[in-house]
Amino acid sequence: DSGVTQTPKHLITATGQRVTLRCSPRSGDLSVYWYQQSLDQGLQFLIQYYNGEERAKGNILERFSAQQFPDLHSELNLSSLELGDSALYFCASSVATHPGTSVANVLTFGAGSRLTVL
Amino acid sequence: GQQLNQSPQSMFIQEGEDVSMNCTSSSIFNTWLWYKQDPGEGPVLLIALYKAGELTSNGRLTAQFGITRKDSFLNISASIPSDVGIYFCAGQRETSGSRLTFGEGTQLTVNP
Numbered sequence: 001d002s003g004v005t006q007t008p009k010h011l012i013t014a015t016g017q018r019v020t021l022r023c024s025p026r027s028g029d030l031s032v033y034w035y036q037q038s039l040d041q042g043l044q045f046l047i048q049y050y051n052g053e054e055r056a057k058g059n060i061l062e063r064f065s066a067q068q069f070p071d072l073h074s075e076l077n078l079s080s081l082e083l084g085d086s087a088l089y090f091c092a093s094s095v096a097t098h099p100g101t102s103v104a105n106v107l108t109f110g111a112g113s114r115l116t117v118l
Numbered sequence: 119g120q121q122l123n124q125s126p127q128s129m130f131i132q133e134g135e136d137v138s139m140n141c142t143s144s145s146i147f148n149t150w151l152w153y154k155q156d157p158g159e160g161p162v163l164l165i166a167l168y169k170a171g172e173l174t175s176n177g178r179l180t181a182q183f184g185i186t187r188k189d190s191f192l193n194i195s196a197s198i199p200s201d202v203g204i205y206f207c208a209g210q211r212e213t214s215g216s217r218l219t220f221g222e223g224t225q226l227t228v229n230p
Binding site (some may be wrong): 001004031041055069105108110 | 151158159160210215220221223
């Protein structure tokens with residue numbers, strides 16, 4: 001158990017629908033990251049939050065949005081779903097927001113949420 | 119898109135053999151990390167490297183941070199069946215904060 005909790009583990013839905021993925025970071029971690037992993041591909045950075053505020057944005061579609069709540073958990077909202085959105089969505093957390101010299105700045109990943117859009 | 123070139127894309131080896139994989143980039147990275155991902159799971163950190171030239175071991179795993187700060191390699195010695203999985207290199211850059219840029223991954227298969 002990495003300490004990063006993601007729900008749901010599996011989700012099957014239809015095109016055009018909207019889903020919400022949830023992430024609870026490790027205790028003490030203030031920064032949350034969302035990554036997308038499509039079939040046979042590496043991990044693509046979507047978005048990062050630090051202590052409730054958006055810190056960095058990657059290749060996140062306009063149909064997707066995220067937020068981090070005061071208790072530091074985060075939600076990734078995916079709307080108007082398309083077949084190509086089927087993927088594993090990973091949440092990761094870390095203590096800080098900058099490259100550092102200790103493992104505190106290293107990302108710890110959850111087990112992922114597998115989204116299937118039919 | 120990806121900024122880290124990881125090779126090889128896949129490897130098929132016999133149990134007991136040594137394995138080597140590497141990652142290169144056109145950009146300088148401040149931190150190099152190696153993760154392993156098992157099927158249906160999230161990436162798990164294997165080794166973290168923080169200084170150019172640093173050589174770090176974790177059991178049968180050894181990784182090095184290239185002196186140019188644009189590359190890293192991972193070696194696995196005396197492979198065992200449970201080494202099977204996808205190995206990812208990842209880097210952190212000062213200009214990108216703590217977020218990670220990942221390589222494409224190396225799929226390792228170990229035949230008993």
